[in-house]
Amino acid sequence: MPDRSLTTPAASSEPAVAGVHYENFPVASWLCPPQLRAPIAAIYGFARTADDIADEGDATPEERLAEIAAFRLDLAAAASGKSDSGRWPAVFQPLAGAIAQFDLPEALLADLLDAFSQDIRKTRDGAAYADRAELLDYCARSANPVGRLLLHLYRIDDAQSLRQSDAICSALQLINFWQDVSVDLPRGRFYLPLSDCAAHGLSREDFRAFRPLGASLPPAAALALIAAEVEWARQLMQSGAALVHRIPGRAGWELRLVVQGGLAILDKIQARRFDTFSHRPKVGARDVPRLAWHALRMRGQSRHA
Template structure:
């Protein structure tokens, strides 16, 4: 037996449960039991790739090399072959899910494309010129996850895909505006240049008030974040009708995802839009409010 065959034989077929903080539930009890394994496999694939791109002290060159190796393993299992021995907890469960549920390789590959772009942008001090360019990134960094979930649920209507993309892009934008305190010191800059210019801010100006806790950010910067929050909220509202298209547990899961994202926006607003020095999160204390808001969405849909 070859080393790759031996690895395939011993690789796990179930992904571990999520351990990272997330703004939304992942493979929760609301998810139909038969779909929890593939959803967990998708999550672990995406989270591991994201960690390769963003965590630790590796150089950009090493991160890119690792992600290309990760992409090669994805291609191998998509073709029915065996992955390398580097990430058995990722590609064992994912290979099983791809076979059982015909998961599209292209959507998974799009996620890796976005992570590679992140590394290159950060390495080159790159920025996003405008909102369309940032949404193009979201189309690969976030939207594939929604489309993979709809695939698992057998939902493929064009209108549903468009609404899913709006929700996922909104969630990605919310994560950006939530994480300014973390991203700016790392050289990760998602505020579009055109939006900065509209508020009279040169992108380089953000270097002078990266979070040190010794001075508040200027009013123009807070107004800029307020505008980005409004953009994300509007995009989420465009996608929200999808919750009424999806039956049963699937619809409830999505309601909580939507409300988790909107709750972060509420918390950003409550901070006076100052996520340059504070990072809002959702936690157990928010659960009753999220459940009530999800139930209210249900009631509104029946009126």
């Protein structure tokens, strides 16, 4: 599922970031301007609920796809000012208000649902991504819309900012994938591009035998593969990091923490010799001072640039 749980200290006591639970993107935290907290929380509630439909409970893939389709119809109703089904009032009442007040693009919200549906089908069918381009196409719908929605709220729509936002969001999605290998493999989710696997002499079948969380160290080729994916995600994050200087006020500082939180996960993966097959790295309260220091020192590029 999109961006499941890369938690950063940018989170607050309110719903804090986007991913499964949308922990990659700041939502309604104290750093956001008060007038934007309600629409950001509405976006979060929409994405989080859709993610729960797609990922939680014991429903079959077909049942999940049907629920996402019903959710999509209610989105269309909310966007057009019509009555929805009434099944998710806590989602669509505030979202309808945010759409009306801030002219939120329906297409960006619909892209998130399309990504959820794709993820359900991929997992159901045991399918994988052929190459990096195909995986980035998924990120363009699973992660990038959230960043673009936030830029929309800040009335930032120039091409450079949109490109940088997409780079940050896609990088966060990729970081989540490389962070969650030990979680995804047992659940039948496979995000490592097959072309990258082949470049390291691996196939998808090689990963079916891995026993994460406490098993013996994976083969060197698998660790080298994760190292390559980590470098890809780092370069992508660095290519968008200058956006922090284009976002006004407190939100720019929150974005700094999000960027640095993602980079910190990559550092932790590297420190574990790229073994996310048996360990899931995460950032926590102890990392806050270091992240804040790196965020403060950000210039035109992020650290490690």
